[in-house]
Amino acid sequence: MPKIAALHGISNIYSKHKPPGHATPRKRAHKREHAWVDVSDDDLEVKSSKKLSSKGTNKSDHGPRKKARLSAPPGPSFKESLHQQRKQLPIYSGKDAVVDMIRENDVTVLIGETGSGKTTQVPQYLLEAGLSGSGMIAITQPRKVAATSLASRVASEQSTSVGSLVGYSVRFDEACSSDTRIKYVTDGMLVRELLGDPLLSRYSVVIVDEAHERTLRTDLLLANLKTLLRTRNAPTSAVREGAKGKGKGKGKERASEKLNPLKVVIMSATLEAEKFSKFFGGAQVVYVKGRQHPVTIYHTKTSQPDYVDAAFRTFFQIHTDRPSGDVLIFLPGQEDIESLEKSIQLYANQLPKDASGVLVCPMYAALPPSQQTKIFSPTPAGMRKCILATNIAETSITIPGVKYVIDTGKCKEKRYLAKHTGTGFDTLLTRDITQSSAVQRAGRAGREGKGFCFRLYTEEAFNALPITAEPEILRCTLTSSVLQLRCLSQNLEELDLMDTPEESSIAFALIALVLLGALDNRRSLTPLGRKMAAFPLEPPLARALLAAPELGCTSEVLAIVSVLSSSSSLFVNSHDARDAAADARRKFRHPSGDHLTILNVVRAYEDVAGAESKAGRRDWCRKMFLNERCLAEAVNIRAQLRDVCERQQIDWRVGVGDSQGAESAILRAMVQGLVQNTAFLQPDGSYKQVMGHTILKIHPSSSLVDKKVPAIIYDELVYTTHIYARGVSAIPRNFIAEVPLLKQRTR
């Protein structure tokens, strides 16, 4: 229930201290250390990173800057409006300095704030300056939406359509042609390209954007670019590299002679400039100031353990005291969003009739797309929009009209806990955000004008937050990466990475790959491992799929694996219609458990998809409490997997249908992939891992919950109140002994 009385004390939770206008603490820190310069009156600041770390000024500042000033104004303008817009971007005044810097150096670190225009402009500058030579310019992005929308934007700036001069390439979607010179790609896509072309020979320039996010794929890309630079850019060292490479030396050597030299540009937010520069042997660093409206930041005087309640009170303080403008509240997850949504709605309904109304909009990834679009529609007159969002609004989505941000300072983080027992679990914990995340959230209030950010934590708490998040490579499962690197004859433990993962984490990946048969006992890549890496799947699922042909159930395993690797969940959970959802689910239920239940759903969906219109499909999914997004994505994934199957000469049409033994064939294939995820029933009714010592329970969402079967396989372990297995099927105990490696061992 809303606490109306609490509102009276609300103004007291904030400290009176207001940080000066447009400088967030992070920016101020950098102003001190690096003397931030606003390019609007002072062009660019160009420094070598080595000099940066020492105090005082240095002369190298002036060279490039002078060049920027001396440069002639741009020639006659064609598409006037777009051209004017481009000229107004902060980076424009430093165009020549940036181009010269990149021309003269193999590696450049470009630090640009949001709104500087670096991501759209730098590739165009390089193309216009002829720096791409005969190759392409690749710009990597961590997210697909960013890659595709940036390509459209830049294509229109170049007065062409996407797919000609400017293109993109993301999973399931590509717009490129032989004319393409600027290509926006997801970082995962470029890592996958490495497998087919280890020298990235099609590219003259690789720009790694958003490098500060330090995704697993960005880190792998950076490590590869570093070695690649040595191979491609120094003729003498090419020979040395060639000699080092096993067997393929001569090929590499020849290739490198013909290639363009490679230019690498690392683009990042401010915080890790030095680290990137150091990683690339003291690379040059360029700073570009962004364009952001001032945001006033408030901290609370005391800490607010009940952040949902504090957010509630802060929202109504804004609503009653402050001028119009929408409010964006950052919360860790769906649960908090739903509870705050109810409280705000309830209290807003009790406000006097003459007060302006409140339009509450929840926003999280799992929300059906139809409800997500609500936040983008303009706020009705006399209303104030209140958006309750997860991290999704921090980077992936920009919401117009936001003037006020309320930041709870919390987010959820998935973490993989590797155990020495050779198996591990995922946990999803609510934890404090980082300083850079807090700055990013505050910035969301200043997209269109002066903004305000209310942090539900003290200034001391902010200062105590870690500056940046731990890079993904230190907290994720590495199995897939280790396998990919093996295909490039690399070892993750020997790779020159910005951050090195724990030994146990690498050891876990190696054990997993040996058990899956991707590596042999001497840890060398097997032919099976090479095949597995060709599939865009987690290694266990790739192994299950490759076990299917000899069991005659490729089509069925393909269907199951596609759903399992979809990013959203198949079943919709609804608080309100729990019983109805359970009833609907019962229709698909298979006695062996969740994997064959999934197959039943896919088959039913295929029938509906063949017979119904798009609206009919949607209707059916809603009635059955199924997530259409998951099914649609699975259809895409399956099409992609079928392509890979064809290249591998695997007939994906082969299936067991409803024949005798169909069920056991499918489960046998699944066991090959989920070997590590197997458990035996214990006398007390719990289950114990076959490969580890962990005691686990079947997750209540499983169709096998409370069932006692001799042995199970499962998709994943989640640690919440207990260690739960999710996605569970019952299997005969002897299936486990059929896994090839285990067979060898028992012999």
Place this chain on the structure above:
DNA sequence: GAGCACTGC
């Protein structure tokens, strides 16, 4: 008898 941050191939 529980609960799902966000990406990517």
